[in-house]
Amino acid sequence: MKKKVLSVLLAATMVASVLAGCGSAAQTAAPAAEPAAAEESAPAEDTAAADTAAADTAAADTADAAADTAAADTAAPAASGGGTYALVTKSAGNPFMERMASGFQEAVEASGGTVVIQNPEAATPDAQISVVQSLISQGVSSIAVDGNDANALTAVLTEAKDAGIKILTLDSDVAPDTRTVYCNQAGVSQIGQTLMEAVYDLTGGEGDWAILSATSQATNQNAWIDAMKSLMESDSKYAKLNLVEVAYGDDEPQKSTDQTQALLQNYPDLKVICAPTTVGIAAAAKVLQDQKSSVKLTGLGLPSEMAEYIGDDDAHSCPYMYLWNPIDLGRLAGYTSIALVDGSITGAAGDTFTAGELGSYTIEEIDGSTQIILGPPFKFDPSNIDEWKSVY
């Protein structure tokens, strides 16, 4: 009998600890005034638990406090003019996503808006669906999504659109009719052309090369890879290049490392690996440099992560690589969100707006969908890497 009592007690402690984990002194009081169609009315014992929680949480979570304001803003959207602007990244723990988020936050906060940044628990569209659903509940003004899948988010984004939320994408696009505009880091053909040229240069114009990509369904990765493949077919300049495999490291460091090692083992004549993903290129760079391999690497990488691998001599695995500025991409998405919400642009081709310090941008119609292109990819080589590695 007593053990049952004990188990109930333990269970109660558990609930209390959960409360303590996420409650803060400020917020326990505030929402109580807003019993928005509550499922259960809070009985007395709950107040007791909440009190304990408040006492436990000495340090108030600033992020929570910000989110609180967000909730308050949604209740009266017209009053403040600020609104809540959400960003849904691909996954947590990805440096590129973190830089992008910081740019987004900076742009929105500079304009007086409130920011909600959501990193899904896994790099899957399913996890993003849950996050977007939650944002619809919160009644945010806009959602900027970095899609993990082109199609899987269609239903949930349509639902968000119907709820009056402005939808835009950045970095990786979704089905065009489910979003208003796509903030593209660089044109697909531009990136394909740049990377193909790099492969041509590093191989010396002939030989085996391989691609190390992220997940097999990442929209942007596939578009770039397709662009490279079609260039190889259409341009006789690349006729002697032989693409042996497209490997998928799923944007996980360990899997990318394994895939690189597999490539080295399976193709002894491999000359170049092209990794158009920041996680993949960093993992591959380490493998190649550690093994003192003669295989050269290029692709898209973060300067801060790649600085120690970039160099022209044999001791370094990557002679040069490309990227756009993720902070600027986040900023662009932030300014676009604000412009969409305040109505200064509708998302139609030809609309022009000023994205803060980034300057003026025009919405273009590319391949039948509306896009804003950030700019051409930027080349990082031994001459400029030191200057950029501390930036991002």
Place this chain on the structure above:
Amino acid sequence: MAGRSGREISAVPESGIKEKLVSWEGALVLILVGVNILGVVISPNYNLNNVLREMPRYLAEIFMMFGMGYILVLGDIDISVGALVCLAGTVTVLSSNAGAPFIVAVVICLLVGLLGGMLNGFIATHFTELPTMIVTLGTQIIFRGIAEVLFETWGNGGGTASMTDTKGLMLLAKKVGPFPISFFCVIIVGIIMITVLAKTTFGRKLYAIGSNKTAAYYAGIKVERIRFICYSLLGLLAGLCALFLLTATFGSNTTTGQGFEMEVIAMCVFGGIATTGGKGNLIGGFIAAFIIVCLRIALGQRNINTQVILVIIGLMLIISVLVPSVSSALAAKRKKAGT
């Protein structure tokens, strides 16, 4: 509880209102209420409409929880179902896009699930020396592998496909008031599965096998046949899960259903079903499932880092497993001190 011989007959379940209230299930109900209060307190948007709107994706997982409960009561485990959901969903989307009418696509979805479950059951019952964890690890890789090959062969490339004809799915995604259809389906399937396990001889046989397989065999129970049935049933429910997941995603991709098997096992274990077999009931799992879902939704609405949410759920799981063992250790100590 002690009989005339002084021995404790622990297998006879306790009954009576008092026992019911202080049982693990009673505690779970309290936690569920607590989680909902927590939701209302921490998020101004935590209300019936929003919670039900966010729920369908999670509801799909609960179908599999019932089947997994049966498997765990048997003392087995099946970690292939997440991949099976992916395979069933993929085949459904591809066949529908190839022109199959919706009703055929539904049958195909359930059939693929059933066949996958039967494959698990066949291997597990014909090669009993193999640990089921390893068998289903193998089939997990096979199922997801087949799905990826299908995408390559019949898809438009890129490991993802969305259903072009969504009329049928729209019907399934409809709501009655604020309640999605899948909610009622979960309740109906739940009632059937709970009753069969708790009230029928078939259910009792599962407990017998889970407690002592050899004894069950000598008692005349067709152990392997029942195990086969349970695996097939879980497969069928994985098909059902895939179907209702489609009503939320309208498409399938290579990561569909990733991690579902672990989430489903977590729901069962949190609900008091022992992975060693023979203990627990599905009502606990059912309540536990809703606790986890409500907690996720509530914390999600506060924009709490998703990784932190996973940590909280993980902690809850460990505590829930510790409670019975700690309390029984305490009881044993007390008994020792008493005699």
